[in-house]
Every structure is written in C-alpha cells, then in structure tokens.
Amino acid sequence: MSADPIYLDYAATTPLDPRVRAAMLACLESPPGNPAATHAAGRAARARVEAARAEVASLIAAPPAAIVFTSGATEADNLAILGAARGNAVRGRHLVSVRTEHRAVLDACGRLEREGFAVTLLTPDRQGLVDPGALRAALTPATTLVSVMLVNNETGVVQDVAALAAECRRRGALLHVDAAQAAGRIPIDVVALDVDLLSLSAHKIHGPVGIGALYVRREPRPTLVPLQFGGGQEGGLRSGTLAVHQIAGMGAAFRLAAAEGPPESARLEGLRDRLWRALEMLPGSHLNGHPVHRAPHILNVSFEGVDGEALLFALDDLALASGAACSAESGEPSYVLRALGRDDALAQASLRISLGRPTTVGEVDTAAARIRAAVERLRSLAPA
Amino acid sequence: MSADPIYLDYAATTPLDPRVRAAMLACLESPPGNPAATHAAGRAARARVEAARAEVASLIAAPPAAIVFTSGATEADNLAILGAARGNAVRGRHLVSVRTEHRAVLDACGRLEREGFAVTLLTPDRQGLVDPGALRAALTPATTLVSVMLVNNETGVVQDVAALAAECRRRGALLHVDAAQAAGRIPIDVVALDVDLLSLSAHKIHGPVGIGALYVRREPRPTLVPLQFGGGQEGGLRSGTLAVHQIAGMGAAFRLAAAEGPPESARLEGLRDRLWRALEMLPGSHLNGHPVHRAPHILNVSFEGVDGEALLFALDDLALASGAACSAESGEPSYVLRALGRDDALAQASLRISLGRPTTVGEVDTAAARIRAAVERLRSLAPA
Amino acid sequence: MSEHSPYSDAVARLFRETPGAGRPDGPGWANGEAREPLSATHVRWHLQATGGRVAASRYEVRGCPHTIAAAALIANQLAGRPLTDLGLDLPRVAALLGCPAAKFGRLFVIQDAIARAAHVLAAEEA
Amino acid sequence: MSEHSPYSDAVARLFRETPGAGRPDGPGWANGEAREPLSATHVRWHLQATGGRVAASRYEVRGCPHTIAAAALIANQLAGRPLTDLGLDLPRVAALLGCPAAKFGRLFVIQDAIARAAHVLAAEEA
Ligand SMILES: Cc1ncc(COP(=O)(O)O)c(C=O)c1O
C-alpha cells in the first residue's frame, strides 16, 4: 500500500482547512474560559461562541438565535427526531421518513418505534427522488414529523425539499431536514425551504469533527424534548459546557463556505463530471442517483461483474468508500442503493468517490485511470 | 479590570496542557480519517482512538472496552441516568440521588420524573457526606439506579463511594458516579469502588472541552438505552462520527494525569491549605464542605456580612466562582451550599477558589491578600 | 450575549469609589434603615438637614454592586432637596446604571431607608 | 481494533499476483463451476489430469479478496493430488489467510467448483 493514497472520501470526512485550524488554535491557546462563567475569560469565550453562531446561521439564512450547537449531525438528527416526536406525542405518534436517509435518522426512527410510534418509510424513485404525492399520501392527522435529507451522503441526490415542505404545511406536520452533506455544497435558505429543523455538521465542510448544529425555527417554534439535561445551555435544548474551540472551528468553516462555496462547488462539479466521463467509458458502469439533481462533490458508480470489496482492495492507493462497506463493521451491500432498486451485486460493486477543496484535476485523472484498470483486471479474473 | 486576572476557576475549566495541545494538533494536521472508514486513513484514526481509550481506562483501572466516549460529562451523566433508568424500567421506576449533585444529574432526574419515575434526593450532612444508612433507608425493591458524585464541584467534598456501593449491591441497584471533578485529582479504581457507571470529563484536567467518557462495567453489563442512534459507534451506546482529535486530547490529558497526578495533587493540597490558613484569619469566614474528605483543588469559603456578587465584582482581578452566580444566567444562592444547611446569605457570600497545574504560591498569596482586602472593604461599607 | 461585563462603567466607578459612604459622627444626623431579606440587602441612610432641606447625606450599604453604586449615585443628588419631598426617580437611576430589571426591588430598599431617615429628622425638627 | 489492514500480507500478495489465474486453452482441461448468490461469489475451476492425478490447475474467480487469494493459494497446492481425493483443509486455508469467520462459506464455493471439475475429469478418464 502506498504511503499516501489519493483521498477521495470527502463525504466521510474532510481535512481541516488551515484557516479553520488557526481559528481553533487561537482558542486552544487562550486562557481558559467556560462560557457560563461570569469573569472576563468566561465572557470572552461567550463572545467567540456568539460570533460563530452568527456565521453558522448566516450560511443557511437563519437568525443566530435559531442555532443550537450539538456534537455533530448525528446528535442534531436525534435531537430533531427524538425531540420533536417525544415533544409532540400528545398530538400524534406517526412519523414519515425515507429509506435512503442516513443511519442517524433511520435508527432514531427505529428507537421511536420501540417507544410506540409508527414510522412510514417512503421509497424514492430509481433516481433517488421522493415523490411529493407519495408524501402526501403517507401523511395522516397523527403525523407530527417528517424527516427528509437535502443531499444524500451516498449518491449526492438533492431532494426537492421545498415541494415536500409544502405537503407538510398542508397537514401541519413538522419538517426536519438533514443537511449534513448539503452545507457549503449547495445553497441553503431555511426560509425558502420552509423547514422547521435542519441538521448541520462541521467536519463535512473542512471544519472539525465532533461539532454540529441544529437549526430550530423561531416562529412557530417546534416543541423539542432535549436529549440531555443540566446547565441549561443553548436555551435548555442542549445542556453541557460549550466546546469553544470546536464551535469557533465550525464558525470559521461556515464562514469560508459562505465566502468560497459557490465557485468551489462549480469547480468540484466540473471535476465530478470529468471523472464520470472517464468512468462511463467502461462498459457496464452505471451512475447511481440522479443525473441532474445532485450535489457537486459526490459521484457514485456501480460496475457490473466485479466484487465491490475486491475493487476497493485493488484500489488501496485511493481512499474512497464502497457500497460493499459503508461502515467498517458491516459488509452488507448499501441499503441506499438497494432502495434505488439496484440488485445486491450492483449495490455492492459500487464506489462512492467524493471530492473536496484539495482535490485536483490530476488526482481525478489518476483515480479514473486506476479505477478503470482495477475494474478491467477484476473482470479479467472473473468467469466470463 | 486588569488585562490578566489570576485564574482560580479550574473547577469550571482548565487550560489545555501544551502536551495535550500537541497531541490534538498531530490529529488536526493529519490526513482526514473517519474511524469508520476502511481505508488506511480511517484505520490510522481508529488506532489513535483505541490508544486514547486505553489511556482513559488506565486512570480508573478499567478495561479499555468499558470506555464509551461522549461529548463531555454532561452527556455521560445523562447517558448513565436516562439510559439506565429507561433501560431498566421494567424492573422498577425508582431512583436515588443527592441534593448536592451537578445539574446534569439533577436535571436528568427531573426529566425522568416527567417520564413517570420517582426520584428520592438525599440530603447530605452539614459537611457534605451522604450517610450510607440514609441511602439504605431510601432503597426500595423498585430502585434501579443510584447516582452519587465522587468529588463535589462546588465544595470538593469526596464521597465514600465504596460504602454507598455496598448498599446498592445489597439491594441490586446500579450505581452511577459522576467523577468529572475527581479524575486526576484523587485516585479512582472502579473495581475497588465497585461502581457500574462512572462519568469523566477531559476539560477539568487540562484536556479539551467537548469530550468525556462513560465507564460502563463489563460484567455484569448494565442495560442502557442510548441517547442518540445511528452508525452504531461505541458498541451502539453512542453513535456519531468519533472526534479523533478530541479523543486523542482526552487520552493525552489522562495519561499526564496518571503520570503526574499524585505529586501535583499533593502540591495543590498544600496551596489550598495555605490559602485557607490566610482566609481563616478573617473573622466570620467559614469553610464549606468537609475539613478532611475533600479534593485537593477546591476551596469553598463563606464570608459573613458581605454580598457574594459584590465580593466577586470587587475581585474582578481574580477569575473565580461564587455561590452568588454558579452560572452566568442565575443569581440564586448556591443550591449545593443550601443543601449543607448554609442560610441564603452565607451561601450567597461564598467563593469557590479552584486550583490547577499553572497555579503558583505567588498567585495564591496574592489572591488571599486581595480577598481579605475586598471582604474588609465591603464589611466597612456595610451597616455595622 | 456580549464580551462586556454585566456591570456598566458607571457602576464600576461608583462601586470602586463609593463617594459619600460611611457612618458619620457628630451631631445633627439622623438615620433610617431598610432591608430586603431575599438578597440580604441592608441599607442604613444618614441625613443632616438645615431649614427642612438635606444638608448632607451618608450611607452604609450591604448589597450587590448595583445597589452600592445606586446608593453612591443617590447620595450625591440629595443635598438641597426638601425633607418632605425626597422621592427618587428610581427608573432613571436604574437606567443610568444599567441595572437589570430583576434588581429593581433592591433600589426601593434605598428609598425606604432615606424615607425613614427623613421621617426621623422631620420629627426632630418639628 | 488495530491500525492494520483487515487483509493479511498473504492475502495482499496472492490478490496482487493471482498466480495460476486465468482460463486455459488447449486440450485436456475440464472445468466445474460454483456460486454463492448472497455475495455473488462465482468460481470456475479448471483441472488437467494425468494418471488420475492433478497435472495442472487454473481458476477464474469473482469474489472478495479472501476468496481470490484462497483460489490462488489452493491452485498452487493441487498438483499431484489424486482426483478422487481433492478434499481441502479449508480451516487451514482460512487460518493461513486470516480469513474472517463470516467468509468461510465462500471457501466452500472453491471446493465445490474443484469437486465438479474433478468429477468431469474422472468421468472423462473413466
Ligand atoms: C447525511 C448525513 N447525516 C448525518 C451524518 C452524521 O454527521 P456527524 O458525523 O457530524 O455526526 C452524516 C455523516 O456521517 C451524513 O452524511
């Protein structure tokens, strides 16, 4: 294995931008300040937190007071889903989500089923889009919450959230959107999208891992039961000493995304399309997801006639993800690709190639050549 | 206000040890690695996490597999208390805790009351100790969990956890211990203490804020309902992408605490006693907590005849905490000191002076002189 | 939330300097006391009068920084006012000091102590 | 968990080099196929025999790295063995390669393909 594989797994996590690191270091080198303390060091810490809150809010066109810092998008998803379902249980005990959601959403829904809630999971079409009509049909008077992601983490499919929000409004259901893969990649305007709750993560966009946020609409303000209690920080929604360096890092990452996101997304889109043009020349390669409604940084391709795990191993000089092993612990074929109607073999024989700020044309071209060579070699080994 | 007040609020949060910062920086400068990814960068991240897990475990004499990383002790307390209560609700719906616990524990108990659990809060004696006989009397067949802190964050009182554990064993109740203020200050041996769950925090011991851990006994393993779901990290108890730099920082902090803790604690104990000798010469000053069973880094003193908030303001060249304002948002007198039987006025007119690795004799002497001067001045202003 | 202290500059200065603080001796002084038990605020106000008007004013106070600053501010404004009309514009005092609403009650303690001192004086003069 | 790859060095080498892989041409070869649908593992094994014993062995394989490496390892060990006794010590193969237990089933696919090829050859020789 070469010492420095080409990193193409930016949808899993991204390297810190050096400017984000500098913002974090400034905190890590400061005198200690618990933002809850009354002395000057505490107040300085609080000012840093509030500056970052404004930067995060700004990227999604939200007021700063609508931002609740969490330990990541996993926690934000859980706070939104468990919190809204439990907080509105007197109104109804039905939720709607989608089969292609992130595990954080699906597993939170699974927990709610054990607490006596009913969950309807919609199946998207073969290109990954949820039909607003299907959502309408699933909504009942007991539906309190709908959870739909903005950008899918495996395929990059961009959902038409505004259209789905309209359905939720008609029925008075809250709408939660997981935007962990969307922030900094496509524009987000919580007002235009008309969402009630929206999850964010810093480490998908060159910020630190272990920090995220939940947008909670101000008016009308959804009722949420917190996941954790004590101290009453973040308006009581998320108690715990605020991690100032982490929050400052998220603020810096979101500020950079606001300033540089649009041209950078255009650049990544160009690289993504260049990569796809190179791979689609291989016979039996299939684009997973939607050809148009998709994020600029993710390309997901299935290859006929090869084993996904073998392909990934043959490509150990590329750091990327495969439908064969979305997590190190499971070798199941991707449930996301399965939900788009791919059979087990194609779902398993897929690569998710995801791009980020450091990605170059040269890296993309090298990756394309290596992938083609690996697919061809494995096919030559296989029974004809 | 002078630019650099003397920092004496180490029980609120501590500055990063430079060696901890170096360990974090090594991660922040590494190629990105999601520990869940299968490629080399992911595996390197995983190795860092496991090394830190062993370092944290070692300080409390636990096996590494018993450590679940969380976003701090607040989350660890909530995971322990909400998790164990919900996970054992079929066995019973009664909990026991103590009035002097941290808000994270008390507020988690409060949430459980809203979920239909009964909570008994014990009152410690005037020196802050919980009587094992009182615990015995409170335990019922429906008691599934007892939560008692090892070191109190306001008074430094060290509880006799082993004696309380024996009572829990007799009744088959789980024992959770909040050790956020204990780690690195006094020895902790989870086997000798015989506890089932134990909360830890990094930033109280010169590690980063925003990372902590819950020790979960292996055999017998308590049943816990997680707070958040998705991804299944940390044995399913705490899903979410692992924050490698944070975890590495916690590991480094705990390694340093293991190596340097005992002599450092002895040094702080000396400084604490020196400070108390200087303050006790003021008439009408009262030590809060236990004269013997207390941690080395916390001194809590009440002063007759002064207002706590005015005292704190008069001491704005010292960064410390007061019973007048445990949190920036509330001006209520400390509920902890109230539980020890102090009246409102004395509870409010208290200072918590807490020491850490950078504290010097000179700082302690300066602080003592300033506190005496401030108390004397405020008393001279007050009606005789 | 801001990086700034919860105390205004005016509070900081008056708290530091407490002009007019102390217990006077000498003849002609009367005093009045008031307390607010919840916050253990305690004010003893001293007045001297000539011709039915405040000649001098001193105070002893135990209380929070805002209360101490308010006492200093008020002490400076009483000279020359008729003993029969020592009502204070407490909203203005609060505004001048940036006193949080939760603490307004404490300012009445000052007013009460002054009123009692004035009452004693008026009785003596009568 | 460790910093190490989930694949042993032996798997890495055999996967990279796949000695003996490919579809032979020329006379005297027989082959057998087997599949495991869940993992889409597919093995076609080619054998050549002389005097009732394996003379040469080739394979085509679609499968995970462990399966490919196992095929390469086994292909190298068959020469000279009697067609009537080509049973494999699969636990030993698994141990040599550090093959995780969840994948043992895939090794049987190789064994089945070999058995079928041997069956065909035996029938032809008979
Ligand atoms: C769509 C989506 N939601 C949620 C998450 C979880 O985010 P975090 O790693 O911040 O917990 C991820 C990333 O793993 C993601 O891609």
Ligand SMILES: Cc1ncc(COP(=O)(O)O)c(C=O)c1O
């Ligand atoms: C005793 C105790 N428990 C819990 C906590 C919460 O820890 P954290 O800040 O890591 O959430 C603290 C500190 O605030 C504490 O002192």
